Amino acid sequence: MRAVLLGCPGAGKGTQSKILCERFGAAHIASGDLFRSEIEKQSPLGLKVQDYVQKGMLVPDGVVIELIASKLDASDAGWLLDGFPRTHDQAMALDKWLEQNGKGIDAVVYISMKEDEVVRRLTSRRTCGSCGAVYNLLTKPPREEGKCDACGAALVQRSDDTEATVRKRLMVFNDLTAPLISYYKHAHDFFEVDGGRDMAVVTEDLSKILGAAMAKGA
Ligand code: AP5
Numbered sequence: 545m546r547a548v549l550l551g552c553p554g555a556g557k558g559t560q561s562k563i564l565c566e567r568f569g570a571a572h573i574a575s576g577d578l579f580r581s582e583i584e585k586q587s588p589l590g591l592k593v594q595d596y597v598q599k600g601m602l603v604p605d606g607v608v609i610e611l612i613a614s615k616l617d618a619s620d621a622g623w624l625l626d627g628f629p630r631t632h633d634q635a636m637a638l639d640k641w642l643e644q645n646g647k648g649i650d651a652v653v654y655i656s657m658k659e660d661e662v663v664r665r666l667t668s669r670r671t672c673g674s675c676g677a678v679y680n681l682l683t684k685p686p687r688e689e690g691k692c693d694a695c696g697a698a699l700v701q702r703s704d705d706t707e708a709t710v711r712k713r714l715m716v717f718n719d720l721t722a723p724l725i726s727y728y729k730h731a732h733d734f735f736e737v738d739g740g741r742d743m744a745v746v747t748e749d750l751s752k753i754l755g756a757a758m759a760k761g762a
Contacts, residue, residue, distance in 0.1 A: 545570040545622040545758050546647060548629070548638075548732075549750075550724060551655035553713040554662040554669075555739040556746060559678055560655070561626040563747050568754060571619040574626040575608060577676070578615070580702075600704050600712035602630060602720060609637040616641055630721045639731075651757035652728040653750060655739035659714055666710045670699040684743070733757055 545568045549557045558574060565572040579597050582590035589611070596603045612628050629635040642648060668681040670690075674697030679686050687693050704713065728734045735753045739746055 545624060545650055545754060546642075547623075547650050547754055547757070548625045548652045548728070549655060550652060550721070550728070551739060552657055552659070552662060552717045552721075553710060554666040555655040555657040556743065557626045557655060559743060560747055560750055561624050564750055564754060565624050567751060568622070568624075568758070570622040570624050571615070572626060573612065573615045573619065573623050573628070575603075575612060575628040575630075576626075578611060579603065598703050598709075600709040600716065602716060605631055605633045605637075609634060613637070613641055616645075629724060632720075632723065632727070635724055635727060648761065649732050650761045651735055651754060652732045653735045653737060653753055654725055654728075655737050655746070655750075657739045661740055662714060663707055663710050666705045667707055669705055670701055672697050673700045674698075733760075 547570075549561055551557045558577070561572050561574060564570070576597075579590070579593050583594045583597060584590070589607070593603045593607065595601075602608075608628065608630075612625075612634075616623065625638075629638050664682065665680065668683075670679045670681060670686070671677070672679075672692035672695060675692060675695045677692050677694050678684075679692075679699060686699060690699050691697070692699060704710075735757075737746060737749045737753070
């Protein structure tokens with residue numbers, strides 16, 4: 545599988561990507577997760593990007609493109625991109641990589657979501673500081689308050705999930721990433737799924753779309 549999940553902050557890209565990659569045996573390439581891991585390690589890349597991520601601004605294209613290209617090169621079994629591309633230049637860089645490697649994209653899927661619901665979802669998101677499992681105090685609470693069901697470690701709130709930063713991220717999405725929807729509608733096999741529904745229903749819709757797209761491309 546080679547596919548792209550587009551969607552505003554909180555649309556459910558990360559939640560759905562993890563399930564779909566397991567189901568389809570693809571690599572989950574999530575630019576935000578990669579940056580957070582580098583920030584946690586305080587690596588040179590982490591130090592370079594931490595201000596952008598914490599303020600809800602986009603990391604400069606050159607930095608993102610170099611990082612993602614290295615992950616694409618290393619993922620022979622296929623991939624699902626979550627959070628990349630996010631700008632016109634990133635979309636062009638992905639097209640160039642595909643052309644140079646003689647590959648295509650099976651599907652680009654846009655997970656749509658109402659903005660007022662996003663703020664509620666993201667301010668109530670909690671993540672396991674150890675294994676990265678994602679919870680939601682309103683829609684997917686852990687069995688024991690503040691503890692990860694999977695590994696028992698403490699749950700934390702992402703520093704960019706405050707209401708002010710979520711609103712900033714939504715503005716950035718509308719300005720720089722939303723225009724990619726019309727680009728992909730014309731340039732690749734494009735699908736739209738309503739991300740405001742029950743998680744399992746969204747997963748089944750996405751699975752059907754990706755399964756059919758892969759069968760068509762095979
Ligand atoms: P990134 O980590 O990509 O953040 P994002 O796009 O803002 O997306 P989120 O992770 O917030 O949301 P999601 O759609 O994955 O939602 P989730 O599944 O967790 O990027 C962070 C930062 O890194 C950026 O701001 C930027 O600085 C930098 N960056 C990353 N990529 C970049 C790039 N390409 N270029 C430049 N900079 C880049 O779900 C959210 C919550 O809702 C969870 O609690 C979940 O449990 C719950 N939930 C999910 N689905 C449902 C449902 N159907 N019903 C009810 N609850 C649900």
